[in-house]
């Protein structure tokens with residue numbers, strides 16, 4: 010007897026899949042990605058009646074077409090990994106649409122158990138389901154469950170084990186009506202001629218998919234020994250169907266499937282006549298109201314933004330202080346030299362940098378998952394869609410873009426809610442144009458030094474330019490390299506629900522670990538690299554020289570070291586490129602260190618201008634020093650601000666971007682940001698000079 | 703007549719989806735099939751997208767897609783109530 014059972018947990022979004030998964034597996038789970046795509050792969054284990062259950066949580070989907078990455082992932086998993094059982098979680102308040110997916114699993118020829126979840130809500134709505142009869146009709150075991158209190162879960166697992174223990178399994182699939190069945194049979198007859206193919210894939214499913222014009226299954230036919238005759242038969246049948254029914258064959262299949270479902274549902278389910286408005290309908294009247302809806306949305310956004318950044322301030326300071334303390338400990342215990350510098354300025358600064366973002370991520374994802382679990386997130390996308398669509402973006406792009414004003418790292422991570430790859434890539438590429446919090450000190454320094462009395466407006470103008478650049482670039486991408494049909498906005502507006510604390514903590518935990526793993530892998534090596542290029546080669550300083558300059562020895566040493574380091578050399582090397590946009594090598598170095606973290610630009614300028622800018626009161630001195638430099642002018646300062654706005658975001662953001670859109674698109678984005686930054690700065694600087702600024 | 707010709711609150715019955723390929727298929731998968739009954743709940747601020755109740759749930763579609771869903775007005779026409 011087989012003691013290990015693999016279970017795939019599937020279902021429509023918002024049916025309580027995750028809740029059931031968590032209650033089955035407890036903390037025995039791990040999260041990864043499906044190979045090559047940014048779809049989360051969650052697996053967990055539990056023991057039940059002596060069986061070792063391996064449970065895979067598939068992404069929430071509506072159908073098994075190749076419409077989204079999620080759907081492809083789910084069906085590839087079932088075809089390739091061949092789980093012993095699929096548990097399809099069904100929303101009992103909306104059986105018809107949920108069964109549509111369930112029956113497709115049945116067609117894939119895997120054993121299916123249906124969990125009628127949200128049964129408490131169904132009861133409250135007066136929906137009376139005869140699950141025995143339903144199971145009888147669709148030939149799938151059906152168990153009523155309530156995810157939030159675990160009711161019915163063990164009954165569900167009993168059914169799973171029963172199904173696995175059964176020696177013989179009757180294969181049953183629904184009928185698509187005499188007409189269509191003839192076509193299905195004709196295609197199967199062709200397909201079955203290749204024995205290997207017949208062993209690898211469920212033929213009936215392939216035949217139906219071919220009638221539905223599924224591109225991926227058509228590709229599969231390439232593996233078939235007599236592919237040409239298969240293709241011929243399929244084409245002939247498609248022509249017949251479309252002539253006969255007068256519409257696309259794929260729609261006919263959907264119709265027949267729904268027709269069957271409505272038959273089954275009308276027999277097994279009794280819907281009480283609804284004569285009062287549901288809670289969701291009442292709330293929608295306010296939240297989606299044409300006049301009140303937008304202000305409420307803006308207020309919620311503002312509140313999330315404020316709370317996230319306000320609540321994170323102190324924890325972030327504690328983490329930074331903690332690493333400062335570790336740093337000073339290291340200074341005490343490690344003798345002066347290369348090793349100490351590596352540990353303190355490279356490793357500890359790097360790890361501290363990674364970890365100091367955690368409070369932001371924790372709070373942000375806490376609020377996001379509250380908005381998601383209540384069902385408001387879909388409404389927000391509904392409200393924003395039209396405006397963003399004008400610029401080729403998607404209703405769901407609003408969240409990453411708004412968050413970008415705080416910090417690009419969580420902003421980029423939030424882009425994951427966009428299911429379409431093209432939308433996600435565009436959103437991620439333009440999100441850094443929303444000036445993040447770390448860029449503000451740089452703006453403040455420069456505006457304070459060169460635009461006295463007008464600094465607020467100048468900084469605001471940079472923010473506004475950023476928003477315009479984001480919208481215009483996404484329009485540009487949509488019209489050029491990322492063209493194609495704009496993604497249709499067919500999005501469910503799920504009923505409002507009270508989120509559970511447990512559910513939210515799960516989300517937060519998961520997001521935080523994901524960030525730590527991804528960012529840690531990239532950020533630590535990167536910060537060591539930055540440390541290396543700003544430290545090596547070591548400056549050759551005359552002892553006498555140092556002693557001569559009695560004051561500010563530290564600062565002078567730092568300045569010398571920086572200008573002789575690789576970063577300094579690079580700055581000098583880049584002068585031919587930098588001069589046309591008004592920068593000298595010093596500004597060049599500052600910009601390079603900005604790749605590590607934007608606030609570092611300020612401290613680098615501090616070192617270069619021989620003032621210690623770490624202390625606030627001395628910021629004035631840095632301003633004076635900048636003002637005294639003949640190379641600097643208000644025009645140069647403004648161009649530098651623009652440059653900081655557009656150029657490559659910090660390493661932490663790049664790590665997040667890498668995780669979301671992959672290495673190739675990251676490289677493309679880097680080139681895009683650099684070219685755009687240089688281009689904009691060149692135009693502004695040269696124009697400014699012509700006007701004699 | 704398509705969904706675009708309907709008023710807020712109108713109930714309808716789907717006659718055909720006239721959108722080619724994937725998008726039409728997606729609508730069909732989500733319940734927009736011949737004979738399905740639905741209601742126009744509301745539109746967003748600038749008239750787009752639309753909130754449609756179909757198959758006992760709410761879905762949001764853009765006007766571009768709504769224009770491809772051919773419908774007929776249902777007999778009972780009541781504002782507000784499902």
Ligand SMILES: Nc1nc2c(ncn2[C@@H]2O[C@H](COP(=O)(O)OP(=O)(O)O)[C@@H](O)[C@H]2O)c(=O)[nH]1
Nearest residue numbers: 022023024025026027028127155156157382508
């Ligand atoms: N009333 C009720 N709420 C549930 C039930 N199962 C899940 N939920 C809630 O439904 C929402 C969506 O659940 P989730 O597990 O995230 O759904 P998923 O998108 O399918 O993974 C959450 O707020 C859950 O707390 C249930 O049986 N009854």
